[in-house]
Every structure is written in structure tokens, then in C-alpha cells.
Amino acid sequence: MKMVNGARRRISELGKSAAYSKLGTDVARRILSSPADSAIQKYVKSKGLEGSVRRLASESLPPGMYFAKLTIHDWEKYRGKPFRLLQDSEVVYGNEIEPPARGFPLEYRNIVVTSNEASRFKLDISAAYELKIGRGVFTTPQQVKYDAQYGVKQYGDVFYSLRGNTVNPKKLLITFPGFGPSTSRISYAVSYLKDIKEADLRDTLMVCFQDRYLAAGSYMMVDSAGRSLYERVWSVLEGLRSEHNIDESQMLFFGASKGGSIAINYAKDFPQAHLLLAVPQMNLPYYFNKPFFRDNLFRNSSIRHAEQPEQLLRQYFSEGRKIDYFYTNSDELSNHSLIELANDVPGLTKYRVDGGHSAVARAALPSMLGLMRNFLHGERNKQFRCENLRSYVRGDGVLAQARVDNQASKIKGANWYLEGNLGRTKFMQLLTEHSYQFIKFTSDTQILAAAYDPIETITGLTALEANGSRWASNLPTPLTRGRKQSPVGVFSFDELMLTSVDPREYVVLDGDVHGRYRYRSYMVDPAGDTMEVHFVKDATQPVDNMLEANGTNRTSHVAVVEPMTNWNLADLVALRFVITAGAQRLRIVLHDDSTRKMAMALLSGIDWKDSHVVVASPTPPEASAKISAALLEKEALLSDAR
Template sequence: MRHPLRKLRAFSKTQLDKLLIGAGRTGAPQAVLDSLRGNRLTKKVASRFEGTDIALTMRQAESMPLGPGKFYVRLCYKSWSSHVGEYIKLYCRGEQIYGNVIEPPEAGKPVEYRNMVGTSANPEDYAINLRGKFSVSVSPYPFVTREQARFDARFDVRQHGKVFYSIRGNTVAPERVVFTFPGFTLSTSSISYTVSYLKGLSPTELLRTAVVVFQDRYYVPGSYMLVDSQGRSVVEDVRGAMTDILDNFGLDSSQALLFGASKGASIALFYGQFFPKSHLVVSTPQLNLPYYFTKPAFRENLFMFEAMRGVVAPGDLLQEYCNEGRRIDFFYTLKDELSNQSLVEFPQDAANFVSHRISGVHTDVAKRGLPSMMGVIRQFIHGQPLEPRSKIEVGSVRLFEQGEHLVGVDVQLGRKLVIDSEHNWYLERRFGQSVLRYEMDEVSLGAALKTSSTQLLDTRIDSLDGEWALRYVTENGTTDAVILSHWSDAVRKARISAGVDLGLPGDFHVDVRSQGSYTVIDGYDVSVFNYCFVPGAGSDNCELVVVLGEAPCDLVEAVSTDQPTLAIDSSTFSPSLSQFIMRVGARVYASRLRIFVTKGYDSQSFVDALSTIDWKTVLIDRLG
């Protein structure tokens, strides 16, 4: 009998590529892959296959098989153009298994989502909620695009059990290890799983350092490296991989740095709990994951993914780390309430905590703050900051009001300063043992600095008293600072209130009863709410009951329910009120909100505004 692969000898390169690409994209069965790699491969086939990215695609397609009765699913939707901004939902035998808001795909490609998990091997059992042409492919193995395989080959990402990472630099006897964790890509990208490569590190720096670059290769957009596509925990796998790497090099956690931006920063905060002496460098992490999952891109997938629930909040871990005096460099922006959770603005006298408030929105921070991030990482690699070549001399300091509660700052340098690499300038002050840095714009190169319109000091949350300094941090790891000796005089001269440091608002735990005040910060909008919360009995179909009126704790008692109940002293609708309610609703995974308004708080305009809260179902009643 002829070997089934003998026919491949006559294939042209185009025909062979088409065959192999198709096998890789559809999750080729193990038997086919084994046959293609078998000892009886012809020389022609082997040379065209084994050394290509197609081979890697197919190998990856074998990774992480599912349990019995589970299948990976790929959805392609060709009729997307008339439905941009709408939700597309995928059903298996009538049960929703995935959903997303439609974004334009890459040029010339359909909208495609990969690696959802269904319970049928028959594509006919799958349906969507929208009209138009779509197709479903089903496989026991994950779907991998050729672009993903090329990406992985470029960055040498390899599979280690359930964990995917590449490692470069000194892989024999490094003095330090830098672990990096990835952020998200667009849901329609042909490269679903990226890495944070830190390509700026030089070959000389890599002589003494190992850089381990993790890939969040789970579920559709990644799972914060917490669970696999089927919902099984990978925490011990990731923790074990990191521990093994350090052990193999004879290092402990004090010689490790964990770095990430956005999703990657949340992952770094999570795994930092297992390496208590490590240095954390994190940029714009999501501190309340359920709340972040209420945004359109995740509302119909990660928010519904049961396996993600019950994970300790990165914000809770951050507060623990601050109390423990962990080494943390935190990069953020005021215009990122969805990630900040109104926590990072108020570190409580935390030793070794340094915040860097960067101008712009969420996506600006990693770019604008990159010189400082790389500088901090290089200081870790060298064991200390490098000696600066250029020393700061300050000529004058001016403070001026920019509106109620807001203060701008101008600094003129005493002499022009030449800095030979990319850098960031900061106003710097100490809040107890914490160090708070506020980015300044260089309006005249090496001569004059000012706070931008998004970096103004806010006297409702920032005290102007105490010792302030001016600092620069370069991407090369050098830094210099000088005390602003005329600061107090400048405050008095401007006749500005010195302000106060508002205490840490925190984030109450939703499994215990609590009461007090809760602060929401969104840019320069600072709102404080008095509240009372009761966790309820708990249920799979949870409803958050919200009561608005005076005396919150009395209002909680007035509502007879076994559902989580939040009473708030508020009679005026604002984005901050909506944010507070949504934060709590997300933490209890409420499927709907039931809002009661009390007499005197029940104007029609107030009721109408409450109905605009961005939740799936909002029910509004009057109490009494």
C-alpha cells in the first residue's frame, strides 16, 4: 500500500503551502500532524515544512487539548461592515458562549474570533444573533493563524506545559531576572497573543540579566494568565514556571523584577504575591477586574466567564503590598478611572512606593512614561541609579491658580541643562514614606518646565505643604533631583490654600457589611459618597439593590431583600455616582440593577438620569 504522503512529492510549493496552512488554521488532528512529521517524509516535503512558520503554526495547534465533549471554535463573520459597534453573540445549542462588540478587522479580512469553547463538534449547532454570512469551524485543538506563528517565531515563544514564554539574555548564570507580562491586542487582530519584549535593553545589559517574556495564551483575548480556555486554573503552572526559573539560576525573589502595562500590569500585581521581595514596575493596571470587564469589549465574554470570578482583586493586592513596604514603581494617569479605581492617588505612607502620574489617557502612559520605566528597569539591573552627568540648578518657582482647587506650577532652571537621552521631568514630593511624582512638560529644552492642563495639582487631594523637589529620570537609568527651596514662599506668594491629603478611599470588600465614605476620582472630578453596604445571601442570578436617600444605614434596613444592597446618600446624578454603582455591581457580578429612590430624591429628571447607567438591565422604583 502506498504511503498517503507519497503524493506530496509532486506538489508545487504553492499547493504544499496551501495544504499546510489549511491544516494549521483548522487545528489539524494529531494523526495528520504526526504523519507530516513522520520518518517517511520526503526530503522535499521536510525541507519545505519543518523549517517554516507553518510547522510552528501546526505544532501550536496541538497545544492544550480540551477535555471530553469540549471543542475549540472559530467564528468568521463576513457581513460585519453594516454592524460595526453592534454586539455579535455566538450560541452553541442555544447557549451563548461568546460575544463582542464588532470592530473593523484588518484590511481584506473578515471579523474573526478564535478559541471559544463549545460543546458540539458539529458546526451546524452554532448560531449568531446577526444576519449575514458567517462560518464556524470546530477543532479539538486551538486555532492558530499563520501571523501568530510568525510572531511567535520572531520572539522565540515556546510552550512549557501550559505556560508560554521566551527567554533571552544571560540564560546560564544571570545576576537578575526580569519577568514581563503582555497587554491586550484588538479582538479582530490576526495576532491574538502578544508579548512585552523590552527590546530597548542592550546586549551589554543582557550579559548580566535574563529576560523572561510571558504570553497570555488562553481563551480568546487572554485570561490575565489565570485560567485556560476551558476555565481550569493555570496559576500554579505560571507560579511554578517562575519559581523554577529563579531556582535554576540560584536566585531568589529579591533578584526579580515583574513588569507589565495595562493587562500585563494586573498580571504582574497578581503574581507578585508569590515573590514578596521582587520589584514591581506596573503601568495602568486594571485594579478592579470585574469593573473593567463591564466595558463593551469584555462585557459579553470575560465578564461572563465564570472561571474568572473569585480572583483576588489587583487593587486589594496593591494595598497589601503598600502596607508591607514592597518596592513598587507605579505609572498611571488621572484620566483613567476605569483602571485606577481611585486607589493609586492615595498611597498611605508606603515605604518604597513611587508613583509616576503621566499626562494623557490610558494608552498614552506606556509611551510617554517609557523613558522612566526603562530607567527604573536599568537601575534594577545595575543594582542602583547611575551617576547623572547633568546636575539640576533651579532659578525660580511660580505657583498660580488654574480654577477652583487647581494649581499650576512653572519652574525656570538656573542654567540650561543638557540631558543626553530620552527622559521625563517630575515634580516630586514625599507623602510620609511614599514618593509621588507629577510629570512636567519641558516647554523650553533644558531651561523651563510647567505642569500641563492635565497635570495640575488639586488641593482637595494634594497638600502643597511639605518638601517638594524637581527630578528627571532618563531611559539610561540616570536620575537627579534638587529640593525646591522656594516652594513654600511660592505658595504664600500665590495666596493659594495649602490643601489637604485626603485619606485612602480604598475599596470595600463585598462579602462583608460595611459603611463609611467612598471617594471616586475621575480626572479633576472628586466626589465623596456616604454609603452603607450589606452583602446579601448570594445567588447565581444576582441583583444589586441600590437605595438613594438620606441616612444610608437606615435605608438598607428599610429594604427587605436577600440580594446585595448598597445605600448611598445622594440626590444628584453624576458620572461619579454611576461609576460607584457600577464598581459595586461588577464586584458582585450583578445581572441587573434595581434602584430605589426615596421621597424628596425622586424627581423625574433624577429618575431619567439613573436609567442611563450603562448596565444590561436597570430597574427603577420609588421607595415607600
């Protein structure tokens, strides 16, 4: 009997392998792409085979890889707690339990695994669960209905919908999606921009991509098997551009949050295109170091080792690309202290909005729609008069109140901004509208920081309407800062380096708090697993590696860090070092006796699982001399290598 059952299983597996072969997948995809009223479509529907055909047509995985669907039944008592799904002893997926959509089970679909034997899997919590494993992706009726509603089609392993002029367009508007809730019945969305109507798109082809990879998207960096998607998506974009002979300058890439990060990636080979971004994540491994991502996307080595949005954006800054960037200072996880401090970048306009990450796109929607319509139809510039301006000093910041003329007071639903310059970068600070419609002002959360905002160069008041109209006025008087406030400093927004012989400056900003540091760094052992961050009085000070060659752990990199003014956000500096190094362990070493107690309290709560804070042992003079000599030799070798 066992032999018979074994034979049946082998035959079944052979049948599935044949069905999921390239031929079987191609046939299924042709069926799905055929007209809805075709004979083959009618036959499939009459036999109830839509689900089977859809699975066969879905993303192809290499042999030995499978999609899994995890259903957790008694999730209520574990609400808010982390869980992990293990295949043998390896974590294949984890998340933090949230309630599912009302009336539906808690499901996590399309977890990629390397076994189809459910007995090899277990949860690390005691909840009752069910695990289904197959070769095709798992979906929901809600996702199928959503895809039909928005016209999402599959083109090989790439998914998108087309809107607007599909015959002879002169422009391309390309959108990428953000994240939905991890427990959503619609895991894969598109940025359809319903407010952009068909009349807006009379000369434009709009391409709305769907990030249909892994359990909830991969930032379109890799497919579910971990293979790069870039060439496949690029070929779609270049194919549409060349087919319709569209000039690069007539392409606009748009995305918010995750979609913004994707837009940065796929604009790479279109340097003349316009980028419209809202709160993109700059460093994905850093952003993924949070409960919802630590045991899924954070573990994806392909994403972790890919070129990050921050690196690409810095390249675009140097090229002077046209970029409109909406952000908030209260979004350190996404910003990575880049856009807040970026200055003197040609082509860049940065719009600062108050509130959290998710508030930015909602608050600035009129501006973003207006910029899109400027791209689609051309600019509509209008003038008004700012009749009065008042400045108010508040601590280390400045508040402002502006009075506009009667014509401007009748503008409804626009975003109002103070406008200034940071060198060649245009800076826009969102304002609040008063109950008196002729008053626009900075609220307590929109205060201008004397330390880094260009208060003296703010000379304009601007309103952006969703219809594309841009109203502008000069300020009747300049903004003034307090007599005790120092002139604005141009802070460094250089990226964090793992190999820096000479001390460099690094600035971290979170909300209204910033910290300035001087550091140098070097590699010790590329096969090491530990990042050492030494906090010292002077960044040129030699230090001894604490963990090198101790038999258990080895140091990969060392950073020697000097707080320049205070210890603000020192924990984030250390965290960024360990994530940049890709190390498993973080060892923080304190050298300054005078700040040890405070630093220990600050750094002991760092958000990294395997981290330790230790105090450096006093170094005898003769040992210090040896360390200095060894360090100089190491840095000389590093300099030669570079």
C-alpha cells in the first residue's frame, strides 16, 4: 500500500511539474489574456477552472521552491505579538499579529518556502494554524475583483494596468504602489490616481505598476524567487517609450512611500525624466528593522544587497535631475537624514509637510495633483499680493503669519507654502489656513528651525492648486530671526561610510532634534560578524578592537565616533553603522569617563537584537603606542587600496 501511495504522489508531482512547466504556464497566460467572451474563457468559467488557470499563469518559481499560505485561527489572544514560521529550524516568515479584515480569517499568503511537506513547518507561538503549499500563488476573490476593476494585466512576470491614450501618446505617467495592511485581502495594490481623469490623459499613457511579489511586495526589486526584476520592468518602460517615440523629458515617475522608493529605482536609466516623490524609504534594510518587517523583508538578502534608493538619489542630485520631493521631519525611518538636510542641489524642490509618514500624501495631495497636471498640460502661473507678514521668534525657531489679498483669499483647497532657497535647492514650507481665509500661518508643528532652515532667503508665498494653477507673491518684508539665534549652518548630508581614513561629519535628524558627529571608520575582517562603534572625545584617537580574534566573534568594521556638540540621537548613529555594515552583532564601546553614565543609559536601549554596550579598559601608554602604529599602517593600506 505504501508503494502504491508513493507512486501516486510521484505521478501527481510529475503532473504538477508538467503543468507548471514553461509550456503549461504560457498556455495558461494566453487563456487569461484572451477576450472575456472567447470560447476558451467560457469553457474555463463553465468548468470552474478560473482559479486553477490563474495559479498556473502566476509567477514562476524555480524547481524546489513553493508558495505557502498560513492561516492562524485563534489569533485574538496573540494580538500585537510577534510570530515566526519555521521550516525545520530556519525562519521563513514572521510578522506582528494584527486583526484581519472583519469576517475573514487571518492569512499570510505567498510565503516562499523550499519544501512542500507541511510536517517540516511549525509556528513559534501556540496558536492553531493551517498551512497550504503549492506551486502557484495564492489569491483572494477580493484581489481578483480589484485587478479586474483597475484593469491589471500580467505581462510575463510583470503586472500593470494602462490608462489614458494608448494609441498615440506624447507623454508617459508612471506610478508605483505603496504598502497596504499586512492582513489585507488585497495584498497587491496599484497607484491608480482616481483624481486624474481621462480628460487629463488625452495626450498621456499612464502605466500603473503592481508590486505582486512575495507576501506583500518586494519594492519591485526582486521577484518571489529573489531574482532581480530590473531588466523585466525596464523592458516594459523602454518598450512603451520607444514604441510611441516619447522623449525622456516627457516621462514622469510618481510614487508615495514604498512607491517612491520604487520610482527612484526605475528612473535610473531615464535621466531626463521628472521624479515626483512623497516620503520614500531611503535605506530599505534600515527601514525594515521594525516589527512588521524584521522576519520577512529584512531577511531578504537580495533586497539588502541591492543598490539602495539613497545611493541612487544622491547620484540624481549630482546629475541635477528634476525632482519634487514631499517629506516630513517626523519620518526619520524613511528619510535617513537625507532630504531634511539636502541643500544646494540643482533641480531639487523639497516640500516640508508637518505630521507623520502617512499624513504627507494626504495633506499635500492638491500640490502633487497640481504638479502632475503641470506635467500633463503645462504650467498655469498666476500672481497675487501678500499684503502683510509677521515673524515670531519661538526658542530656536521662527513662526510666520501672512495676510493675502482679496483675490487670493477666495482660493479653495490649495496648499500654501513659504518659499525660499538653500543654494540651488528650492525649499517650500507648508502653511496652515486660518478660519479667516486671508490669513496663512505656520502652526507650532511647522516652525522654521534657525539651525538649518533658510530663514533669510524665504522671500515668497505660493499656493498650489490641484488643477495645476500656481499662485505666487513676493513677501512684503523678509522673515527675521531672533538676535540670539545663530545664522543657519549648512549641515553635511553626506552618506555614512564604512571606510574613511580622514574624519568625516555625519548629521542625524529626527523631528526637531539633530545630532552632529565626527567619525572615521575602517574594515577589520570582511568575514567578521560584529560592528564596533567606539564613542570617543576625539575622532582621531586610536582604539583597540574589542572582539577581533577572540575565538567566537570577529569584528568586521570599526567606527570611531566623536559627538561634536551633544549626544543627540547617538543610538541612531550606532544603529545605522551596524545595518550599513550588514553585521549581526553590534558592540558599542564607551571611552569618555565624563559622559559614561549618560551614554550608557542612552545606548543600552538601542533597537538591535544582538547589541552590547561596554566600557573601554584603560590602555597603558606602551600599548597605546602600538595601537597607534598599527592603526596608521592599516589606514595607509586602506588609502592605497582606494
